Amino acid sequence: MSTRVFGEPIRRLEDPRLLKGKALFVDDVDFPDLLHVAFVRSSFAHGKIRSVDVDAARARDGVVAVMTAEDLGDYWSPGPLLVPPPPIKDIEFNNRTQVPLAKGKVRHVGEPVAIIVAESRYLAEDARDDVFVDIEPLDPAVDLEASAAADAPKVHDDLASNVAARVRQDKGDYEKAKAAAAHVVSGRFFYDHGASAPMENRGIVARWDDRSDRLTVWDTTQAPIPLRSGLAGLLGLAEAQVRVVAPFIGGGFGPKIMMFYPDEVLIPWLALKLGRPVKWIEDREESFFSTTQERSQIHHAEMAIDEEGRILGVKDHFLHDTGAYAPYGLTVPINSQCTLLGCYRVPAYSSSFEAIYTNLPIVTPFRGAGRQHGVFVMERLLDLAAAKLGIDPVGIRRRNVLTPEEFPHKHGLIYQDFTELEYDSGNYPEALEKAATEIGFATFRSNEQPQMRADGRLVGIGLVTYVEGTGIGPYEGARVTLESDGTVNVATGVGTQGQGHFTSFAQVVAEQLGVEVAKVRVTTGDTDQFHWGTGTFASRGAVVAGNACHAAALEVRRKILDLASQQFEAAVEDLELLDGEVRVKGVPDRAMTLGELAVLANPMRGAVIPGTEPGLESSRYFGPDRGTTASGVHAMIVEVDPATFEVEIKRYVVVHDCGIVINPLILEGQIVGGVAQGIGNAFYEKLAFDEDGQLLNASFMDYLLPTSTDVPKIESHHIETPSPLNPLGVKGAGEAGAIPVGALFAQAIEDALRPLVPDLTIAEIPLSPDRLFELVHGTGSDENSGGGSQ
Amino acid sequence: MNGRARRGSAESRHLLSDFLRHELGLTGTHVGCEHGVCGACTVLINGEAVRSCLVFAVQCEGAEVTTVEGLAAEDGELHPLQEAFQAAHALQCGFCTPGFLMSLLPFLEERRDSGALTDDEIRDALGGNLCRCTGYQNIVEAVRLAHTKMSGGAGNSAGNSVGTSTGNSAGTCAAEGA
Ligand code: FES
Ligand code: FES
Numbered sequence: 020m021s022t023r024v025f026g027e028p029i030r031r032l033e034d035p036r037l038l039k040g041k042a043l044f045v046d047d048v049d050f051p052d053l054l055h056v057a058f059v060r061s062s063f064a065h066g067k068i069r070s071v072d073v074d075a076a077r078a079r080d081g082v083v084a085v086m087t088a089e090d091l092g093d094y095w096s097p098g099p100l101l102v103p104p105p106p107i108k109d110i111e112f113n114n115r116t117q118v119p120l121a122k123g124k125v126r127h128v129g130e131p132v133a134i135i136v137a138e139s140r141y142l143a144e145d146a147r148d149d150v151f152v153d154i155e156p157l158d159p160a161v162d163l164e165a166s167a168a169a170d171a172p173k174v175h176d177d178l179a180s181n182v183a184a185r186v187r188q189d190k191g192d193y194e195k196a197k198a199a200a201a202h203v204v205s206g207r208f209f210y211d212h213g214a215s216a217p218m219e220n221r222g223i224v225a226r227w228d229d230r231s232d233r234l235t236v237w238d239t240t241q242a243p244i245p246l247r248s249g250l251a252g253l254l255g256l257a258e259a260q261v262r263v264v265a266p267f268i269g270g271g272f273g274p275k276i277m278m279f280y281p282d283e284v285l286i287p288w289l290a291l292k293l294g295r296p297v298k299w300i301e302d303r304e305e306s307f308f309s310t311t312q313e314r315s316q317i318h319h320a321e322m323a324i325d326e327e328g329r330i331l332g333v334k335d336h337f338l339h340d341t342g343a344y345a346p347y348g349l350t351v352p353i354n355s356q357c358t359l360l361g362c363y364r365v366p367a368y369s370s371s372f373e374a375i376y377t378n379l380p381i382v383t384p385f386r387g388a389g390r391q392h393g394v395f396v397m398e399r400l401l402d403l404a405a406a407k408l409g410i411d412p413v414g415i416r417r418r419n420v421l422t423p424e425e426f427p428h429k430h431g432l433i434y435q436d437f438t439e440l441e442y443d444s445g446n447y448p449e450a451l452e453k454a455a456t457e458i459g460f461a462t463f464r465s466n467e468q469p470q471m472r473a474d475g476r477l478v479g480i481g482l483v484t485y486v487e488g489t490g491i492g493p494y495e496g497a498r499v500t501l502e503s504d505g506t507v508n509v510a511t512g513v514g515t516q517g518q519g520h521f522t523s524f525a526q527v528v529a530e531q532l533g534v535e536v537a538k539v540r541v542t543t544g545d546t547d548q549f550h551w552g553t554g555t556f557a558s559r560g561a562v563v564a565g566n567a568c569h570a571a572a573l574e575v576r577r578k579i580l581d582l583a584s585q586q587f588e589a590a591v592e593d594l595e596l597l598d599g600e601v602r603v604k605g606v607p608d609r610a611m612t613l614g615e616l617a618v619l620a621n622p623m624r625g626a627v628i629p630g631t632e633p634g635l636e637s638s639r640y641f642g643p644d645r646g647t648t649a650s651g652v653h654a655m656i657v658e659v660d661p662a663t664f665e666v667e668i669k670r671y672v673v674v675h676d677c678g679i680v681i682n683p684l685i686l687e688g689q690i691v692g693g694v695a696q697g698i699g700n701a702f703y704e705k706l707a708f709d710e711d712g713q714l715l716n717a718s719f720m721d722y723l724l725p726t727s728t729d730v731p732k733i734e735s736h737h738i739e740t741p742s743p744l745n746p747l748g749v750k751g752a753g754e755a756g757a758i759p760v761g762a763l764f765a766q767a768i769e770d771a772l773r774p775l776v777p778d779l780t781i782a783e784i785p786l787s788p789d790r791l792f793e794l795v796h797g798t799g800s801d802e803n804s805g806g807g808s809q
Numbered sequence: 810m811n812g813r814a815r816r817g818s819a820e821s822r823h824l825l826s827d828f829l830r831h832e833l834g835l836t837g838t839h840v841g842c843e844h845g846v847c848g849a850c851t852v853l854i855n856g857e858a859v860r861s862c863l864v865f866a867v868q869c870e871g872a873e874v875t876t877v878e879g880l881a882a883e884d885g886e887l888h889p890l891q892e893a894f895q896a897a898h899a900l901q902c903g904f905c906t907p908g909f910l911m912s913l914l915p916f917l918e919e920r921r922d923s924g925a926l927t928d929d930e931i932r933d934a935l936g937g938n939l940c941r942c943t944g945y946q947n948i949v950e951a952v953r954l955a956h957t958k959m960s961g962g963a964g965n966s967a968g969n970s971v972g973t974s975t976g977n978s979a980g981t982c983a984a985e986g987a
Contacts, residue, residue: 040837
């Protein structure tokens with residue numbers, strides 16, 4: 020066999036298990052004496068809790084316990100702030116985090132008020148109807164702009180207003196840039212993101228074992244290790260007494276990294292208290308309230324350009340809806356603020372935002388994590404500028420993208436990882452031209468579009484760019500062990516939710532050790548196997564954990580070669596690792612299997628030489644100084660039905676650059692899947708809250724996810740600009756696909772509708788057919804649109 | 810139940826999905842919405858694809874039920890449809906996958922002798938199942954591939970280009986979940 024496995028489209032090792040229905044998901048964990056949980060949740064967005072009567076529920080057969088906030092005693096406390104505010108000058112941050120069960124007040128629909136434990140889930144749900152919660156409704160803060168006003172109902176009574184944070188970051192002197200500008204374009208931009216809606220809802224099972232004095236928790240978390248440390252602290256246990264397992268997870272996309280959801284605080288505690296294993300599995304309706312989501316931002320932004328369309332400066336102020344609590348700090352709005360600059364040279368930037376508490380479910384990162392919002396604003400401003408100058412979308416971007424000579428490129432802002440935002444590498448002009456060529460931008464505009472328009476068809480083309488800061492620190496680790504049967508064990512702390520880590524990490528390790536990929540067994544997300552690390556977020560698995568696997572594999576390789584060189588009395592340079600053997604080059608019969616070598620490295624007799632370790636094993640860590648920046652260009656052709664305003668995607672082209680590719684099959688899957696979520700966000704998915712903060716579409720019947728007939732064939736192309744920030748040269752790819760889709764839709768649809776409304780500016784996402792109809796016919800509310808130029 | 814008689818007791822209100830998963834321990838059938846939209850819970854009842862979250866267990870007394878666990882051969886060899894899913898990288902988290910497989914099985918059986926499947930036909934067949942990870946593209950490829958395999962190679966051969974295997978044969982899984 021060839022030993023070249025890194026970079027190959029290798030079939031996933033984890034698939035057979037999943038395909039046979041044998042993979043363990045959290046809801047598959049079962050015990051004979053298992054107890055089941057249902058939550059009683061607030062049906063009001065905002066209100067004073069007058070009383071919670073649980074007597075009838077407690078009396079019901081099969082109910083084991085019912086608890087309210089009062090019953091938790093000292094255990095009741097607000098959750099931890101996961102990400103403190105970044106070190107930005109004059110930042111204001113008013114920290115309020117979620118509570119395990121509401122006390123005194125409810126702050127969003129679905130906030131848990133009581134927890135019921137029963138012999139079956141059916142019984143627990145029956146008992147839910149027995150609980151009487153008396154709530155005095157208060158005016159809710161729902162609309163983002165209204166919630167920001169001084170006289171808005173206050174989500175947290177002890178704060179001066181609903182402002183969760185105020186942040187301002189400046190680069191250069193925008194006012195000076197504006198004074199020198201030939202044109203200034205501006206607009207009000209509304210961008211709404213939705214529910215991550217993984218097919219598997221969240222869930223948790225906890226079991227205390229008296230005989231070993233240990234707690235085991237199975238959780239659909241993206242961050243098993245921090246969860247373990249936190250739980251140990253909460254429950255007064257040593258970390259070594261707590262094992263957290265994140266088994267196969269049915270999709271995460273961000274909200275499963277949130278930590279200390281009320282259920283995560285309560286279920287392990289109940290397992291200890293009741294001495295029986297306890298399980299809670301979220302149902303789909305609950306997930307729209309009890310799992311975090313992303314929502315809207317409203318930007319007022321302007322861009323100063325010179326006569327040629329070169330950006331002189333950008334100014335932006337925005338409001339960010341953070342929901343009832345802000346446990347994730349400012350990650351989402353900081354991402355919006357920093358990602359807005361995109362692939363472009365922006366000499367002056369003045370950006371400020373206010374994060375606002377509202378009586379709505381909590382906002383934390385969901386694939387893209389605020390980057391969409393920023394990219395939308397920047398791309399729309401560029402389109403306004405292009406229109407002003409009479410140049411096309413490709414032309415204006417050509418003038419402004421950074422060239423390869425400009426890397427590394429410092430933006431002078433503080434990013435979500437608290438370091439100064441600096442792009443490490445990229446080739447933006449090449450990606451731009453490639454996308455323009457692949458979609459046939461020029462010929463579409465000059466030939467096809469005029470013809471189709473003459474036939475009365477509404478067809479449009481769009482092209483946008485984006486960057487994605489990926490692979491941030493602090494660190495991840497991996498342990499690589501060569502077993503005596505010649506197989507290799509890899510353990511790492513990151514959890515996996517479908518990203519193919521079992522295969523890509525195996526490829527990284529197999530490459531160094533010269534074994535078949537199938538001989539490498541990867542374990543992720545089990546703190547008994549590896550307990551250092553943070554989690555799977557910010558498109559960092561392949562970058563940070565991947566490089567840790569690489570470092571550990573290199574060290575094991577070195578140990579193998581050292582030992583073999585003693586055995587063969589040959590120089591290390593004369594040895595090779597191939598097909599699971601170590602050989603003296605050119606002397607085929609002087610070879611030994613890696614298994615035999617592993618046995619030698621763990622002798623039954625004799626002493627281990629001081630300063631050495633037994634076995635062929637190594638644990639290594641990788642902590643990048645800063646994140647690495649991936650980038651790309653998306654282009655599409657759409658057709659709008661003039662009667663129904665249904666939008667059909669005729670073609671969709673992606674050119675993506677995430678550095679060196681470990682497995683192109685997996686990468687492609689990530690990109691296409693991301694685009695599909697972007698399409699949902701741009702077009703179908705809207706969390707429709709009414710003025711009372713009630714969600715009107717909390718089911719898959721009403722909250723529409725894209726289906727196979729909605730997502731077109733995605734033509735994807737890659738260019739590879741290695742990252743200089745890590746030995747493998749990789750960049751993250753998890754979120755990229757989803758980021759620019761909204762901006763692209765707006766541009767392409769605007770272009771398609773031009774024959775109907777020549778000066779239409781689309782300044783909002785999502786765009787449903789009925790919203791497009793309103794925009795074209797000038798009916799309905801126009802409060803979420805309104806780009807313009809001056 | 811996958812070719813064997815299975816007994817268990819169910820309250821009248823017990824959903825088939827819960828009964829399969831929690832009474833019979835057949836946890837390969839997944840539950841994504843419990844209101845009949847996502848298709849993750851699809852199983853075959855007397856050969857027809859049915860959403861097990863919309864059926865009561867008691868309705869299935871005496872019925873022939875096939876779940877994802879009944880798809881691969883006794884010796885563990887994957888069904889051509891499962892194999893095609895792996896070859897085309899048609900699953901990521903894999904949570905929706907059992908539902909897709911069970912929905913597709915009757916569709917592909919029915920078209921065993923038909924010519925090449927069109928994209929539209931395939932996408933229509935997938936339209937009742939939600940997948941949040943893949944964007945469906947590779948699932949479409951997998952269906953094409955499976956159709957070719959199941960109809961003895963007579964169908965469309967396009968789509969074979971995806972997913973070359975280097976060194977590791979299908980069916981060998983070294984990955985452990987937990
Ligand atoms: S769980 Fe049955 S259709 Fe979703
Ligand atoms: S593979 Fe994750 S939902 Fe389909």
